[in-house]
Amino acid sequence: MARQDASELAIRLGRQAEAVCRHYLSAGHREGRYWLVGDVRNTPGRSMFVRLKSGEVGKGAAGKWTDAATGEHGDLLDLIRERCGLVDFKDVADEARTFLSMTHPEPDRPHSGERKSPAPIGSPEASRRLFAMAQPISGTLVKTYLRTRGITDLHGTGSLRFHPRCYYRPDEHSPSETWPAMIASVTDLAGHQTGAHRTWLAPDGSDKAPIDTPRRAMGDLLGHAVRFGVAGEVMAAGEGIETMLSLRMALPNMPMAAALSAAHLSAILFPDSLRRLYIARDNDPAGDGAMTTLIERANAAGIEAVVVSPRLGDFNEDLRLAGLDSLRATARVQIAPQDVARFMALAA
Numbered sequence: 602m603a604r605q606d607a608s609e610l611a612i613r614l615g616r617q618a619e620a621v622c623r624h625y626l627s628a629g630h631r632e633g634r635y636w637l638v639g640d641v642r643n644t645p646g647r648s649m650f651v652r653l654k655s656g657e658v659g660k661g662a663a664g665k666w667t668d669a670a671t672g673e674h675g676d677l678l679d680l681i682r683e684r685c686g687l688v689d690f691k692d693v694a695d696e697a698r699t700f701l702s703m704t705h706p707e708p709d710r711p712h713s714g715e716r717k718s719p720a721p722i723g724s725p726e727a728s729r730r731l732f733a734m735a736q737p738i739s740g741t742l743v744k745t746y747l748r749t750r751g752i753t754d755l756h757g758t759g760s761l762r763f764h765p766r767c768y769y770r771p772d773e774h775s776p777s778e779t780w781p782a783m784i785a786s787v788t789d790l791a792g793h794q795t796g797a798h799r800t801w802l803a804p805d806g807s808d809k810a811p812i813d814t815p816r817r818a819m820g821d822l823l824g825h826a827v828r829f830g831v832a833g834e835v836m837a838a839g840e841g842i843e844t845m846l847s848l849r850m851a852l853p854n855m856p857m858a859a860a861l862s863a864a865h866l867s868a869i870l871f872p873d874s875l876r877r878l879y880i881a882r883d884n885d886p887a888g889d890g891a892m893t894t895l896i897e898r899a900n901a902a903g904i905e906a907v908v909v910s911p912r913l914g915d916f917n918e919d920l921r922l923a924g925l926d927s928l929r930a931t932a933r934v935q936i937a938p939q940d941v942a943r944f945m946a947l948a949a
Contacts (some may be wrong), residue, residue, distance in 0.1 A: 607678065607690070607694070608658075610678060610694060610697050610698070610701075611662075611664060611676045611677060611678050612657045612658070612662075613697075613701055614664055614676075614677035614678065614681075614697060614700075614701070615657055615662055615663035615664035615665075615676070615677060616657070616663065617701070618636070618651060618652070618653045618654075618663045618664045618677065619631065619636065619653050621664070621677050621680070621681075621700065622636035622638075622651055622653070624700065625643070625680060625681060625684045625685075626638045626641075626643050626651070626680070626684070627643065628643045628644065628645045629643070629645075629649075631653065634652065634653055634654045634655075635650040635651060635652060635653060636650065636651040636653055637649070637650050638651075640668055640670070640671070640673075640776055641666070641668060641673060641675075641679075641680055641683045641684060641777075642683065642684065642777075643684060648668055648669045648670035648671075649666060649667070649668040649669070649670075649673075650666065650667060650669070651664065651665070651666040651677075651680070652664065652665050652666070662676070664676050664677040664680075666679075666680060668776070670776065671776045671777070671778055672778065673776075673777065673778065673779055675766075677697075678690075678693055678694075678697060681693050681696050681697055681700075683768075683777070686722075687730075690734055692730075723819040723820070724819075724820065725794070725795050725796060725820040725821050727819060727820070728786075728787070728794065728795070728796045728797035728819050728820035729794050729797075731764070731767075731784060731797050731799075731819075732762060732784055732786050732794060732797050734764065735762035735763055735764040735784040736762060736763050736764075737759075737762060737763070738755070738758065738761050738762060738763050738783070741763035741765075742763060742765075742781050742802050742804075742805075742806035743761060743762075743763045743783045743802070743806070744806075745805070745806030745807070746783065746800075746802050746803075746806045746807070746808070746809075747843070747846065749806070749807055749808065750843050750846075750847070750917055750920075750921060751847065751850075751917070751920040751921045751925075752843065752846045752847060752850060752917075752920070753850075754849070754850050754853055755846075756853065757829050757830050758829060758846070760785055760786045760788070760827050760828055760829065761783060761784070761785050761786075761827075761842075762783075762784045762785075762786075763781070763782070763783060763784070764781065764782045764784050764799075765781050766779040766780075766781070767779065767780060767781065767782035767784070767799055767801065769782075769799075769801055769810070769812060771812065771813055771814075778812070780801040780802065780804075780810045780812070781801070781802045781803075781804065781806070781810075782799045782800060782801045782802060783799070783800040783802060783842075784797055784798070784799055785797065785798040785799075785800075785827040785842055785859075786827065787818070787820060787821075787822055787825050787826065787827055787861070788825060788826070788827075788828055789824070789825050789870070790870055790872055794820075795820050795821040795822070795825050796818060796819055796820025796821050796822045796825065797818070797819050797820055798816070798817070798818045798819075798827060798842070798861055799816070799817050799818075799819070800815060800816050800842070801815045801816075802815075818861055822861065822865055823865060823868055824865075824868055824869060824870040825860075825865075825869075825870070826838065826858035826859055826860045826861070826865075826869055827842055827845075827858065827859040827861065828856070828857070828858050828859075829845065829846070829849060829856065829857045829858070829859075830854075830855070830856035830857060831856055832856040832858070832872045832874065832875060833856065833872075833874050833875075834874055834875065834876040834877065835855065835856070835875075835876065835877045835878075835879070835940060835943075835944070836855065836856040836857065836858060836872070836875060836878060836879070837852070837855055837856070837857045837858070837878075837879035837880075837881050837909070838857070838858045838859075838860060838866060838869055838878060838879070838880060838881065838895070839857070839858075839859060839860070839866065839880070839881030839882070839883070839916070840859065840860060840861065840862060840863055840865075840866050840881075840883050840888070840891070840915075841859055841861070841883075841915065841917070842859045842861075843917045844859065844881060844883065844915045844916050844917050845857045845858070845859040845881060845916075846917075847915075847916040847917040847919070847920040847928065848881050848909070848916045848928075848932065850920060850925055850928065851925065851928045851929045851931075851932045851933075851945060852932060852936070852944045852945055853944075854943065854944045854945075855879070855940070855944040857881075863883065863887035863888055863890060863891040864887075864891070866880075866891040866895060867890070867891040867894035867895050867898075868894075869895070871898075871899065871902055871904060875904050876904060876905065877904065877905045877907065877937070877940075878895075878899050878904050878905070878906050878907070879907050879908075879909050879936060880892050880895055880896070880906060880907065880908045880909065881909050881916060882908050882909065882910050882911070883911075883914065883915045884910065884911055884913065884914050884915065885914065892908055896908070907935070907936065907937070908935075909932060909935045909936065910935070911931065912927070912931055916928065919931060929945065932945070933945065
């Protein structure tokens with residue numbers, strides 16, 4: 602949905618802010634110029650307040666809300682999204698138009714009985730909706746974050762996107778928070794998205810967010826991966842996104858896959874075309890276990906398995922602490938000579 606359409610919907614909802622609150626936040630009540638309720642999920646209480654009467658645009662517009670307990674804030678479209686458990690903004694817009702008794706734009710008109718229902722939390726469908734809501738990483742905090750990790754060559758990273766306010770919930774008993782996030786698409790060998798991986802970021806992109814679990818995956822992950830480039834006869838596979846992007850700084854033309862954990866790396870599926878697999882090992886016991894299992898599986902499938910090891914804990918540590926030239930030298934002596942010429946960029 603175009604930004605102009607979203608703004609218009611938010612304004613129209615703001616004109617009926619009290620009616621919106623009575624419908625979606627029925628556990629609350631009006632007090633002066635505000636609607637008070639416990640939170641955006643309609644819990645009884647007073648920490649969240651929705652502005653009912655004000656201008657139509659700007660920070661103080663009617664319909665703007667803030668939860669003083671969590672710091673969450675937004676407009677009435679955000680309220681509908683969270684209250685109804687929707688991920689795809691198109692579904693939020695459909696719900697808003699239904700409330701406003703508006704006619705759906707012709708391209709968005711659902712056929713009878715085809716209206717989307719909320720996707721189950723953590724499901725492949727929820728992961729697809731989340732990725733669709735996010736934006737390309739150019740000019741976003743994702744580029745800032747990766748640059749702080751030494752990763753500056755971002756060609757072929759269409760599997761990564763940015764979400765400015767991705768929901769994070771520490772546990773089932775805690776309220777949701779919003780943080781900017783790097784969203785990665787997890788796909789199968791045919792390129793179909795089966796899951797997503799979220800890395801929540803600090804507000805300035807200087808590091809991961811200061812939360813207990815800044816990385817979480819959702820959807821169907823086993824055998825699948827976050828992919829950079831299309832695998833042919835040769836590819837590299839490892840655990841983390843930053844690890845594989847770091848190795849790709851030295852081998853920018855080699856297709857790579859991040860399985861997201863040691864357990865998932867050991868179970869990654871092989872393309873039919875694959876003849877040589879480089880295993881980007883993490884230097885820890887879990888990495889050793891994944892390496893052993895993956896070598897056995899590759900050999901059984903008639904695929905040559907070659908282990909590429911970092912000097913430090915992983916290839917991102919090598920890149921950040923030793924530099925790109927050192928990383929190139931480490932990779933050069935561990936890959937086949939023909940692959941040096943084919944996949945390795947010359948040092949500037």
